[in-house]
Amino acid sequence: DQQVKQNSPSLSVQEGRISILNCDYTNSMFDYFLWYKKYPAEGPTFLISISSIKDKNEDGRFTVFLNKSAKHLSLHIVPSQPGDSAVYFCAASAMGGSQGNLIFGKGTKLSVKP
């Protein structure tokens, strides 16, 4: 059973507009969430994270929102750029990340069109 779900396999957005990538989780013990970005033929790279004590974290064009009651988080990219085209993975961990592994979603492929 998938504990971290990214229900949209792909997303296409026009350059300059907002990209919203969604992630749902089922395990209420998850308390730390991360987003990774992956280009073809490269390993994933860390993008942004959020702890469950917050509901928003911002880093430049990237903002992650966490809705604990809905067990939902989203990554907003504003404005979207063609270089943002990549696969984005949502990941979660429990116990403050001190133990256990990251649980990854299946990823969403973002295409930003010029």
Next chain:
Amino acid sequence: DVKVTQSSRYLVKRTGEKVFLECVQDMDHENMFWYRQDPGLGLRLIYFSYDVKMKEKGDIPEGYSVSREKKERFSLILESASTNQTSMYLCASSLSAIYGYTFGSGTRLTVV
């Protein structure tokens, strides 16, 4: 910067061959992981290790084994390669999950 180095970017092997994928990290991380990535299936955990000489099975360990003789090196072994093991293989290391994982660049393995 933490560096995770995978020995090969691209490999082509024949069915039945024994294949070794090597991964080295330079930041003294206890935790190391092997994933495979396939379209539509995301990142699937094969094996992981929290310390030297220890290993734990992930979600899809069948057909694979691992070796961790030194803290910095974590090897993935395909005992007898099969075509369904054609995939992108990713190694990662971490201090703990809260610090996230650092991934290598990946090895694209093709089994013919």
